[in-house]
Amino acid sequence: MSDHDEDHDLEHDEAGHDHHDHGEHGHAGHSHAGHSHAGHSHAGHSHAPANFGRAFLIGIILNIGFVVAEVVYGLLGGSVALIADAAHNLTDVAGLGAAWLATVLARRAPTARFTYGLGRTTILAALMNGGLLMLATGAIFLEAIQRLIHPAPVAGVTVMIVAGVGIAVNGISAWLFASGSKGDINIRGAFQHMLADAMVSAGVVVAALIISLTGWNRLDPIMSIVISVVIVAGTWDLLRQSVGMSLDAVPDGVDATAVRRYLRELPGVTEVHDLHIWSMSTTETALTGHLVIPGTHPGDGFLRVTSDQLRRRFRIGHATLQIEIDAEGQCRLAPDHVV
CATH class of the missing domain: 3.30.70.1350 (Cation efflux protein, cytoplasmic domain)
Incomplete structure (x- = not known):
């Protein structure tokens, strides 16, 4: 039995009490x-949202480790791009932390003040993840436009290595949330955030490889623009649903x-x-x-x-x-x- 199934069964036992005394x-x-x-x-x-505590913990640890590695290699190699990407990946940690906190709060019992409990924090977390993803994608898109106008050389080997690590980190993190991404938009927000970053890293690897063979530096920003459009298209539904839930639709x-x-x-x-x-x-x-x-x-x-x-x-x-x-x-x- 998986960790997710065990948590769900435990939650079912805890939630299975008589609800007729209100x-x-x-x-x-x-x-x-x-x-x-x-x-x-x-x-x-x-039931309350399923507990993905282990998935959140692993995802946060992996992403913090990746941020530290990017900062170290960025400083050693004098790469401002790597340090900037490390700052971007901090939003992944923030998004995962918010989603995890929301699942914990949602499992708390109602109180005299919060008579429905704190389940709505999961909606706020999904909205936050959708917003962060849109902002990060917008920043990547603007940077890509500037580099398309003023192409810059790409440090192929270094970029490919770091991006390859990014694929592994974000791919594993996305996989951890895949099972819950269909029934809970809070988990879907975490899943799409990780999947989007894995796509960006994959695009960087492909672009860097082709650039190293052809010398066509404009391919890197072109790939970034294409991936940004794909991410926005995939995130729009998440953002639409979370906004609708926030407005009691x-x-x-x-x-x-x-x-x-x-x-x-x-x-x-x-x-x-x-x-x-x-x-x-x-x-x-x-x-x-x-x-x-x-x-x-x-x-x-x-x-x-x-x-x-x-x-x-x-x-x-x-x-x-x-x-x-x-x-x-x-x-x-x-x-x-x-x-």
Whole structure:
């Protein structure tokens, strides 16, 4: 069993406690505006982000070692480019550290102040990684444009050796996060950051090899520009998703229209309103909504089954549903009120 699987199993054991005692969140008997009943169920509550602690630790150690090596060789060889690249690689360490810290904070229990916990730090970390990657790529692009206009000789052997080490360091780091890059954009941010740097190093090796054979120095900035475009194209989706999550957009992969249709077609439901779907973290989705069911309250069993189906069908693990039995006296909040 892998380290990731062990951590996930441990997390499952820790998270598998009964979620029906919610304290401040209330229960099915909670009244809203004096005329309705609310239901809150966590029967399908999602797990916290998987623990990639070992991957983060190895990635940070490798990148710190690479930064030190670049500084040493840069000083010994009088290469400003290597020292500048070492400064760039410090952003890798910062990005990995932020992503790791976020996964640790996301696993903490909710408090009286942070009633949802600190899961949203994973969204902030993903946003930070996407932003850092865009800034670093922009710097590489600008430098490449300047070198395209004013070509400079490339120290082929030294550059190839350092870039080769960079491929190994960043390639291994990216591989460590590959398994979690599809289901968690925080892990994907770390993965894409490492993969992007491995691509840059690979491009440098290829360019340096061809330049050493042909003497065509402009190939180096041309390769940098091509790689920058590829990185931006690959990072754009990460940045778009993390910004959307920060602004409480419906998460990618959740069809809000299908969710509304499912709730509207439940037995006895005549209307669905005040439906909100948003990300609590990079791995957890929450929903709140009002269901109009004229007559009598359908009971806790209805709420449990509905929440379980929301989890199974739409991966919404934190659902809060309010039942309104008086169709004529529905609570309609003004736009400037906050639920």
